[in-house]
Amino acid sequence: MKPFANEPTLELRRAPARESLVNALRELEPKLPLSVPVLIGREQGAHEGFESTDPGSPDRVVATAGRATEADAAAAVEAAAAAFPAWRDMGADARAEVLVGAAQILRSRRLELAALQVRECAKPWGEADGDVCEAIDFLEYYAREAVRLEQGPDLLQVPGERNTMRYEPRGVCVVIAPWNFPLAIPTGMTSAALAAGNSVVLKPAEQSPASALALVEALREAGAPPGAISLLPGFGEVGAALVRDPRVHVIAFTGSSAVGLEIVRSSADTPEGQGHVKRVVAEMGGKNAVIVDSDADLDDAVPAIVKSAFVYAGQKCSAASRVLAHEGVADALLERLSGAVNVLIVGQADDFAIDVPPVIESDAQERVLRYAELAASEGRIVGQQAKIPANGWFCPPTLVTDLPPGSAVLRDEIFGPVLAVERVKSIAEACDALERSPFALTGGLFSRNPETVAEVTRRTPVGNLYVNRHITGAMVGRQPFGGNRRSGIGSKAGGPDYLLQFVEPRVVTENTMRHGLVVE
Amino acid sequence: MEDDPGVEAELGQVGRALYGSFPQRSRNPVKALDARAMELASQDAELRAALFRFVDVTPACRSLDDLARHLSGYLSEVDEKPPSLEVAMRMAGTKPGRAALGVAAAGGVRHMAHRFIVGESPRKALPVLRELWEDGAASSVDLLGEATVTEAEADRYAARCAEALDTIAEAAPRWPERPQLEADSLGPLPRANLSVKVSALTPHIRPDAPALGREDASRRMRPLLRKARDLGAHLHIDMESLDALETTMELIFELLDEDEFREGPSAGLVLQAYLRESPNQLDSILAWARETPRTPPLVVRLVKGAYWDHEIVEARQHGWEAPVFEVKAECDRNYEELTRRLLDARPAVRVAVASHNLRSISHAIAYNRYSGAEDRDVELQVLRGLGDELGHALAAQGFRVRVYCPVGDLVAGMAYLVRRLLENTSNESFLHEQAMGVPLEELLAAP
Numbered sequence: 008m009k010p011f012a013n014e015p016t017l018e019l020r021r022a023p024a025r026e027s028l029v030n031a032l033r034e035l036e037p038k039l040p041l042s043v044p045v046l047i048g049r050e051q052g053a054h055e056g057f058e059s060t061d062p063g064s065p066d067r068v069v070a071t072a073g074r075a076t077e078a079d080a081a082a083a084v085e086a087a088a089a090a091f092p093a094w095r096d097m098g099a100d101a102r103a104e105v106l107v108g109a110a111q112i113l114r115s116r117r118l119e120l121a122a123l124q125v126r127e128c129a130k131p132w133g134e135a136d137g138d139v140c141e142a143i144d145f146l147e148y149y150a151r152e153a154v155r156l157e158q159g160p161d162l163l164q165v166p167g168e169r170n171t172m173r174y175e176p177r178g179v180c181v182v183i184a185p186w187n188f189p190l191a192i193p194t195g196m197t198s199a200a201l202a203a204g205n206s207v208v209l210k211p212a213e214q215s216p217a218s219a220l221a222l223v224e225a226l227r228e229a230g231a232p233p234g235a236i237s238l239l240p241g242f243g244e245v246g247a248a249l250v251r252d253p254r255v256h257v258i259a260f261t262g263s264s265a266v267g268l269e270i271v272r273s274s275a276d277t278p279e280g281q282g283h284v285k286r287v288v289a290e291m292g293g294k295n296a297v298i299v300d301s302d303a304d305l306d307d308a309v310p311a312i313v314k315s316a317f318v319y320a321g322q323k324c325s326a327a328s329r330v331l332a333h334e335g336v337a338d339a340l341l342e343r344l345s346g347a348v349n350v351l352i353v354g355q356a357d358d359f360a361i362d363v364p365p366v367i368e369s370d371a372q373e374r375v376l377r378y379a380e381l382a383a384s385e386g387r388i389v390g391q392q393a394k395i396p397a398n399g400w401f402c403p404p405t406l407v408t409d410l411p412p413g414s415a416v417l418r419d420e421i422f423g424p425v426l427a428v429e430r431v432k433s434i435a436e437a438c439d440a441l442e443r444s445p446f447a448l449t450g451g452l453f454s455r456n457p458e459t460v461a462e463v464t465r466r467t468p469v470g471n472l473y474v475n476r477h478i479t480g481a482m483v484g485r486q487p488f489g490g491n492r493r494s495g496i497g498s499k500a501g502g503p504d505y506l507l508q509f510v511e512p513r514v515v516t517e518n519t520m521r522h523g524l525v526v527e
Numbered sequence: 528m529e530d531d532p533g534v535e536a537e538l539g540q541v542g543r544a545l546y547g548s549f550p551q552r553s554r555n556p557v558k559a560l561d562a563r564a565m566e567l568a569s570q571d572a573e574l575r576a577a578l579f580r581f582v583d584v585t586p587a588c589r590s591l592d593d594l595a596r597h598l599s600g601y602l603s604e605v606d607e608k609p610p611s612l613e614v615a616m617r618m619a620g621t622k623p624g625r626a627a628l629g630v631a632a633a634g635g636v637r638h639m640a641h642r643f644i645v646g647e648s649p650r651k652a653l654p655v656l657r658e659l660w661e662d663g664a665a666s667s668v669d670l671l672g673e674a675t676v677t678e679a680e681a682d683r684y685a686a687r688c689a690e691a692l693d694t695i696a697e698a699a700p701r702w703p704e705r706p707q708l709e710a711d712s713l714g715p716l717p718r719a720n721l722s723v724k725v726s727a728l729t730p731h732i733r734p735d736a737p738a739l740g741r742e743d744a745s746r747r748m749r750p751l752l753r754k755a756r757d758l759g760a761h762l763h764i765d766m767e768s769l770d771a772l773e774t775t776m777e778l779i780f781e782l783l784d785e786d787e788f789r790e791g792p793s794a795g796l797v798l799q800a801y802l803r804e805s806p807n808q809l810d811s812i813l814a815w816a817r818e819t820p821r822t823p824p825l826v827v828r829l830v831k832g833a834y835w836d837h838e839i840v841e842a843r844q845h846g847w848e849a850p851v852f853e854v855k856a857e858c859d860r861n862y863e864e865l866t867r868r869l870l871d872a873r874p875a876v877r878v879a880v881a882s883h884n885l886r887s888i889s890h891a892i893a894y895n896r897y898s899g900a901e902d903r904d905v906e907l908q909v910l911r912g913l914g915d916e917l918g919h920a921l922a923a924q925g926f927r928v929r930v931y932c933p934v935g936d937l938v939a940g941m942a943y944l945v946r947r948l949l950e951n952t953s954n955e956s957f958l959h960e961q962a963m964g965v966p967l968e969e970l971l972a973a974p
Contacts, residue, residue: 015846020734020770133735302587302597306674306942313676335589346677350730352739360736455584457600 008107011148011484014114014140019133025359028132031118032125032357039126043072043216045079046223046238048086052079056241059216062129062365063355063399069127070217075210075239080248083237087179087206088254090234095176095204099157103150106198108229110146113139113190113221120190120221127215128189129356129364129399134319137480141191142222144483145501146198152506153202167520169527174510176204177286178256181249183270185262186367187322189215194222195483195500196259196288197236201226203509205257206235208249212262214367216240250274253281257509259288261324264420264493267291271496288497288508290489292420293324293448295478298437298463300454301335304475308453309343311477315451316426317351317404318479320366325449325471325479325488328421330428331437337430341389341408344428348390348406355396363392365400366423372400375423378416379405382425386410389428420446434459438466448490451478468492470499530863530894535973537893542885542971548920574609575952577601583945585636586938591629595619598632637937643912643947644671644940645932649691652934653698660699660718663922664930665708667720667763667908668695671935671943675727684727685747689754691934695719696758707927711903713874714823717793719760722931723751725775726767734770741778748782755792763826766797768834769850770841776808780815783825795826795879798869800862801835801851809868816875828879828908829865831858833946859887859974866891870898870905879929881908883917884957886971892926903927913947913958 017024045052056074061067075083094102113120117139124135162170180200184193193211200207211219223238239245243266250258250273260270267289274285297312315327332340354361366372382388382405390406404424410416416427431437434454441450450469454460460474470490471481481488487502489495498504519527530538580601588594599619602612615632618624646652649668656666668691675681699718709716726732729743748764755762764779766772779796782788798805798812809827816825832838835851842849852858862882869878870891880891888907895905908929909918921928933943951958961970 013846018845018847020773022773025735301589302584302593304583304587306676309676310674343676343680346679347730350678352731360733360739455580455587456597457604458596 008103008151008154011144011151013482013484014143014147016133016140017136019136019359025132027118028121028136032122035119035122035126039070040068041070041123041217041220043070043220043238043240045073045075045240046233047079047083048090048234048237050082050086057213059127059214061126061399062367063357063396063401065369065399067126069123072213072216072240075241075245077244077248079239079241080208080245081252083208083239084179084181084249084252084254086234086237087208090232091176091178091206094201094206094232094235097204099153099202099204102202102204103154105226105230106146106150106202109198109222109225109231110143110150112225112228113143113146113194116221116225117143120218123217123221124189124215125356127217128186128367130189130319131356131361131364132359135356138188138191141188141483142194145191145195148483148501149195149198149202149506152503153204156203156506156510162514167518167525169517169519170514172512172514174203174507174512176510178205178283179254180205180207180257180259180509181252181255182207182209183246183249183258183260183262183266184209184211184219186212186214187319187324189218190222192261193219196261197222197226199500199505200257200259200509201231201235203506205509208237208239208255210239210241210246210249213240213242247273251276253278255285256283257286257288259509261290264292267495268493286508290324290495290497290500291493292422292446293326293490293494294329294418294420294444294446295325295327295449295451295469296329296331296437296441296444297327297451297453297478298431298434298441299330299332299336299340300434300452300456300459301333302455303333303336303340303453304455305336305340305343307475308340309347311451311453312344312426313347313351315477315479317348317363317424320363320402320404321424321426322366322371322422323479324490324494325481326422327449327451327478328426329417330426331431331440332428333434333437334430334432337428341428344426345390345406348404348426349392351392351404353392353395353401353404355399363404363424365396366402368400371423372402375402375421375425378419378421378423378425379403381414382407382410382416382427385414385416386427418444434463438463441467441469445493446490447492448494449473449478451476470494530867530890531897534890534893534897537896538886538889539971541892542889543967544924545885545889545917545920546967546970548923549916550919571605571607573605574612577605579945579948581632582636582639582948583941585633586941591633592622592625594629594633595625598628599625639948640937640940640944643910643933643944644935645911646934647936649694649934652932653694656695656932657698657702659930659932660702660705660708662919663705663707664918664928665716665718665720666930666932667722667761669722669724669765669931669933670727671933671939672727673939676730678730681727681729681743681747685751688721688723688751691721692719692751692754692758692760692762695721696760707903707925711877711906711927712901713877713904717759717761719758720763720929721755721760722763722765723748724765724767725778726771732771732774734773737773737777740771740774741781744774744778745782748778752782752788752792752794755794756788759792761793761795761826763795763828764797766799766830766832768837768841769802776811780819783821784819790822793823793826794821795828795877797828797830798865799830799832800865801832801838801858803850803852805861805865806868809865813868813872813875816872820875824874824877826877826879826906827869828881829862829869830881831862831884833950836949856974859884862887863890863974867894870895870900873900873904877906878904879906879908881931883909883914885917885961886957886974888917888921889971910947913951
């Protein structure tokens, strides 16, 4: 295999690249709504039960999906357990071939899959294309990682004994995925589990079943046995049933803190007959801050902060929701940020000329508007784009400052286009503020002083610190991604440690001495 | 396409004559910059990075102490420091030392900046513009500024441009007559000349949505075009990185096509020879110019392009094919090919050749002569601070020279300054080669 390289995104500054996407959407539209069945091994279950709709035009049904039941969950785990030994025994090379094959299938469908995200999740074009590329990256990257891991590490050897260490897959892995990266994140968790030799039951978010189906189709078409990858579109109850199932070994989850912590609790149970302790890999929320030092170049900082906070309406776990500005630069920063927020364009995701699309659903819109109101009552709104389309789950991008220290706006993950600016007297004070937060996912720093960069690097607990750039858009292999503290347990997606969570190490030591003879 | 041997012969003569008229010390323009620092910088990449980061941060530092801390922070990342910088590091260890170091360093940066930036405002730049004119060089004023991210900033830049046009156009008629600068075969040439940046006229430059920025910038560009037309000034629309190219080109084509601008002002655009697609761009420019005849004709300024590193990095980070030539000789050959095509396209366009490369300039002059045109039918442009000596040499020999003159304060000027310094110390730079004593024959050799 060639060394890993990130899949190039489309060069959307070129008109033909943009046209290719618009055409793909035009071709997709008559096919909507797509039909997403429950897929359990070779069996096809229900294909009706709920709908996914376009957040920018909620009357438009993007997919109708089967609603998996608790019985389906049990059947899918059964199928996965049955498929596991053969999939494990294929070896890493053969499994890697399947993953690389699936990557090729996604690559050949990339325009259509980006268009699907535009409709299903209101993900803007550039983001949707990036999502598909990231999915391809995960398949290609973990395929190579699994081959590497199969070699096992070198151990110290002394005469008369032979020591070997290898990694074995754990068994059945449940993947519970979010909607905000409707293809990339399910693909990341699923492909890691599969590459390492586990079988998978995938429960996608109810908001984005169609993107998940594309992944399962690609994997199966590329040669994954049906039992090794089942698809259970549905809601919380099916996820909960999967997590409880004693035959499940690993749960890979990305989503909210509340659900993540519930999974941790529920999976800790070891009922009679469960011969293992479940392993949970959870990527949860964030409350991500960007520190702006007094020597920052605001020409860089302002666009980067706006991008970090408002692209995809702030619906990334990595998105910025706080700015901690050194008092020497706070006024100038606030003035420019507010001007930049005032010119944001809110509109439909299929329009290249928008900055902020709608949020995913009605509940999300209500939540964001509630926080925006709270921000207005507790602090001072200094920038807002109130011109938003009437239909669809749109929220005005909002910039707020002068909030009291304990404000929920500064504490909670809002997951929407609301950004709060706070003043600090020093960078040390900014680091203190971050230290107090239970979240530690991403963070940003704008400073041109190498000493400050070193100090903030040393002090911030975040999983991913970005210096002098935007804080979203981690790339597989370049920015292994994941949070610390209550933002996540487990190691970084798209990085060299990730597969270790899906395997267990086994060491064999063989005595090679027999009657004083070394029999090697 | 290759040139006729006659052009090569002429080129050699022109180049030798120009070289001969450089003042002795300035055959080495890098040394002519006060910058011993620059000389050091061109020899060591780490040191260059440290010095440029320092220049870049200077206006944002709150105190001399802060300034000195930054400097020592950057220098501490340089592995092998020349003795003079070891001294600086030691000074940074104490508070009085930092104050002294801060004063010296800030002074150095300010001095350097003043070589490249002619004044803080158009009014303050007037004496330099007049002096240039008297010495036989026209000018184009470029207003430096911070990036435009808000409506207010776009409005402010537009207002500064309008004020600059008023100020220069008001002063220029009092300058003495300089016939070689005031007309070519196609007619009179405006004295007042302003270069503007589309990205500064709108907060909406979006590479994937060029219409957005184009429409927003257009409503601020129209009043400037009207003002330039009414004042008889020239308005030149600069080209920036590839991300703004489609926005910029379409804006120019669309606005100049509007009825009210058919007969003026004199206006121009830029063609960047480092872009692989520049030959195709020239096709569209020429097709447009022939379909949309203007009086006075469109001016095309041919440059190499100043965003090479940016374009390469952006392409590499996204996995895209680099949009620029990565081999200098390819770029130089393309520059000459574009020069020939532009000069051949007259009178549909006027041509300005902007370069500090003695070979490229000599080639343009030689090809122009060889094609039977007068010397005044090609404009030669240099940058203030970098191309001063070349500009003098050209003016002294009666060529039509224009000096690109940035105007603005130190804060606004840093991004420009760093780009210029990078260009000046790059190993591929003509000025660098010239400074390093590469023989004239090599400097004039075909790429």
